[in-house]
Amino acid sequence: MEFEFSVAGKKRTVTLEGKPPDARVVIDGREYRVDWANVPGGIISMIVEGRSRTARVARREGGLAVWVGGHRLDLDLGSADDAVESVRAGGGGSGIIKAPMPGTVVKVLVQEGSSVSVGQSLVIVEAMKMENDVRASVAGVVRKVNVSAGDSVGTTEPMVEIEPAGDKPTC
Amino acid sequence: MKKILIANRGEIAVRIARGCRDMGIPVAAVYSDVDRASLHVLEADEAVRIGPAPALESYLNVDAVIGAARTVGADAIHPGYGFLAENWQFAKRCEDERIKFIGPPSAALRLVGDKIRSRETMLAEGVPIIPGMLQAGGGDDACIAKAGEMGYPVLVKASAGGGGKGMQIVRSKGELPNALATARRVAKSAFGDDTVYVEKLIERPRHVEFQVLADEHGNVVHLFERECSIQRRHQKIVEESPSTALTPELRARMGETAVRAARAAGYANAGTVEFLLDEDGSFYFLEVNARIQVEHPVTELVTGVDLVREQILVASGRKLDLKQADLVQRGHAIECRIYAEDPANGFLPSPGRIVSLREPAGPGVRHDSGIYEGWEVPVHYAPILSKLIVHAADREAARHRMLRALSEFAVLGIATTIEYLREIVASEAFAAGRTQTDFIEKHMADRRPAAPDESAVHEALVAAALFLSSKTGREAPGRRRESSPWDALGSWSIGRRSS
Numbered sequence: 001m002e003f004e005f006s007v008a009g010k011k012r013t014v015t016l017e018g019k020p021p022d023a024r025v026v027i028d029g030r031e032y033r034v035d036w037a038n039v040p041g042g043i044i045s046m047i048v049e050g051r052s053r054t055a056r057v058a059r060r061e062g063g064l065a066v067w068v069g070g071h072r073l074d075l076d077l078g079s080a081d082d083a084v085e086s087v088r089a090g091g092g093g094s095g096i097i098k099a100p101m102p103g104t105v106v107k108v109l110v111q112e113g114s115s116v117s118v119g120q121s122l123v124i125v126e127a128m129k130m131e132n133d134v135r136a137s138v139a140g141v142v143r144k145v146n147v148s149a150g151d152s153v154g155t156t157e158p159m160v161e162i163e164p165a166g167d168k169p170t171c
Numbered sequence: 172m173k174k175i176l177i178a179n180r181g182e183i184a185v186r187i188a189r190g191c192r193d194m195g196i197p198v199a200a201v202y203s204d205v206d207r208a209s210l211h212v213l214e215a216d217e218a219v220r221i222g223p224a225p226a227l228e229s230y231l232n233v234d235a236v237i238g239a240a241r242t243v244g245a246d247a248i249h250p251g252y253g254f255l256a257e258n259w260q261f262a263k264r265c266e267d268e269r270i271k272f273i274g275p276p277s278a279a280l281r282l283v284g285d286k287i288r289s290r291e292t293m294l295a296e297g298v299p300i301i302p303g304m305l306q307a308g309g310g311d312d313a314c315i316a317k318a319g320e321m322g323y324p325v326l327v328k329a330s331a332g333g334g335g336k337g338m339q340i341v342r343s344k345g346e347l348p349n350a351l352a353t354a355r356r357v358a359k360s361a362f363g364d365d366t367v368y369v370e371k372l373i374e375r376p377r378h379v380e381f382q383v384l385a386d387e388h389g390n391v392v393h394l395f396e397r398e399c400s401i402q403r404r405h406q407k408i409v410e411e412s413p414s415t416a417l418t419p420e421l422r423a424r425m426g427e428t429a430v431r432a433a434r435a436a437g438y439a440n441a442g443t444v445e446f447l448l449d450e451d452g453s454f455y456f457l458e459v460n461a462r463i464q465v466e467h468p469v470t471e472l473v474t475g476v477d478l479v480r481e482q483i484l485v486a487s488g489r490k491l492d493l494k495q496a497d498l499v500q501r502g503h504a505i506e507c508r509i510y511a512e513d514p515a516n517g518f519l520p521s522p523g524r525i526v527s528l529r530e531p532a533g534p535g536v537r538h539d540s541g542i543y544e545g546w547e548v549p550v551h552y553a554p555i556l557s558k559l560i561v562h563a564a565d566r567e568a569a570r571h572r573m574l575r576a577l578s579e580f581a582v583l584g585i586a587t588t589i590e591y592l593r594e595i596v597a598s599e600a601f602a603a604g605r606t607q608t609d610f611i612e613k614h615m616a617d618r619r620p621a622a623p624d625e626s627a628v629h630e631a632l633v634a635a636a637l638f639l640s641s642k643t644g645r646e647a648p649g650r651r652r653e654s655s656p657w658d659a660l661g662s663w664s665i666g667r668r669s670s
Binding site for chain 2: 001003005007008012014015016025027030032034036038041042043044046048051053055056057058059060064065066067068069070071072073075100101102103104126127128132
């Protein structure tokens with residue numbers, strides 16, 4: 001089996017062959033002998049060339065969150081470009097602005113037809129007793145505002161849609 | 172006491188509940204709608220709903236809290252920290268309703284909550300306060316004279332408003348007239364009032380606070396200091412005891428001053444006297460925190476005294492059986508506050524479901540936790556998840572133990588400050604004990620999250636591949652979105668997004 005991940009923006013390919021205790025994993029040409037067992041509770045016990053490591057893996061938006069041997073890493077699924085696209089709150093060049101975390105809209109700072117520049121604050125969302133500015137990731141004109149003060153928002157609904165000005169920026 | 176109602180939530184409510192149950196006293200919890208399944212409710216003997224999620228409608232709702240106490244027949248309320256803990260009107264209401272408020276008398280609470288009255292009380296008592304003109308006003312001559320008296324550097328501050336607007340740092344007599352003129356100009360424009368005053372500038376101070384305990388019979392002791400200088404945006408994140416800056420002589424003087432301050436305020440029960448400590452060993456009273464504090468476990472581990480137990484005993488009318496001469500500090504304790512914040516993303520709060528959790532344990536490790544695996548962190552309250560405290564024979568052993576404990580701590584599903592705290596504790600500056608209030612600004616401000624080392628990356632990749640290939644990986648709970656590519660995937664050949 002072959003998998004492709006991005007770690008810190010860099011593409012990594014991983015292949016997995018065989019079964020424990022003699023499974024083989026190849027990463028960037030380097031081969032590891034791996035013995036592994038699934039422990040109840042979603043935990044993976046791995047012995048990688050004699051090194052015993054416990055890993056916990058969970059899904060996250062755009063990929064996986066991994067905790068292994070005291071380190072926590074985020075892996076993005078797909079190519080580096082896809083990863084950047086999915087990780088950036090707001091959808092990058094498409095001008096679709098979503099909340100980066102669930103909360104309540106405190107104030108909407110723009111309206112349909114407003115001209116906005118990159119980094120301009122569009123909506124203030126309150127979460128965990130702090131107010132957070134949600135900013136424009138592109139310059140352009142606000143095409144649609146889908147929220148108003150007092151609305152509860154999650155991370156999937158577009159709050160503001162911007163018609164980007166000029167060409168789409170390349171990643 | 173027959174029954175204690177805990178007017179709080181999260182980790183402190185859990186800790187207090189344990190203290191009550193250690194003494195055989197039944198516990199009643201209160202909860203808002205989003206906290207129905209929170210740990211403090213699961214750990215209580217009884218629980219009463221007090222309102223919808225917003226704090227104003229629940230944990231700050233005095234009528235609801237008093238009503239809950241009546242419903243369960245509680246004869247005492249422990250307010251924890253935050254929320255109603257320092258609300259003197261709430262304490263007074265408890266007194267009027269004959270429910271014992273586990274804290275100071277409402278009059279003392281009212282006094283220490285008033286900064287000006289506190290400072291005046293302390294000044295009258297001979298407790299050192301930050302030198303400055305108590306009364307603002309007086310022309311430039313008065314300011315210049317006062318500055319000469321105090322010694323430089325000084326701060327010129329606007330009297331009519333705060334936020335540091337118009338504040339000028341002045342290092343020598345020659346600079347003062349211009350600084351006064353500038354400050355007046357800015358103050359006039361910002362607040363409509365150009366009155367200014369001068370105050371001594373404490374450079375690179377340490378925030379050192381003393382724990383005090385007073386009974387209702389006039390006995391007061393201090394339980395030594397906590398060093399709380401490591402703060403981000405004025406929020407404490409790492410605390411320890413003893414402080415590397417205190418000699419036994421300075422400790423004795425500050426402790427005696429803290430006791431004097433508590434007496435002057437008519438204080439009873441547990442409280443903390445905060446000081447600013449200058450590099451030359453001068454210290455100045457800041458304020459009294461009239462509550463059990465977040466970082467109280469640091470003191471508990473170093474002195475062996477159970478502060479919540481003492482609070483309950485004092486509130487029951489018992490005399491303190493602790494004598495100052497018998498209290499000692501043993502070993503060293505360090506606390507790290509664990510927040511649901513994302514340091515890689517401007518410390519934005521990170522609510523959500525905790526999908527995987529492994530809490531640190533072992534010798535010398537105490538974890539005051541309000542979380543469990545599967546729990547959904549709500550958006551409505553402060554993001555403190557838990558406190559991790561370690562104790563060891565000396566500071567270096569405690570520091571290593573903290574690093575070990577942090578490395579055992581796994582949380583997936585939300586972002587936390589665990590790795591950030593590890594970097595602080597591992598830093599050369601922390602190891603050397605150079606902890607002043609500018610620590611974060613000086614050592615962590617330009618920090619980029621450390622690039623993960625290659626062997627950790629490889630191990631993570633192996634784990635991810637194993638996860639995706641296994642039955643567990645295909646069925647695991649996690650944040651499944653409607654249009655997740657994983658639901659559309661048939662074969663397992665590639666981890667690319669289907670378009």
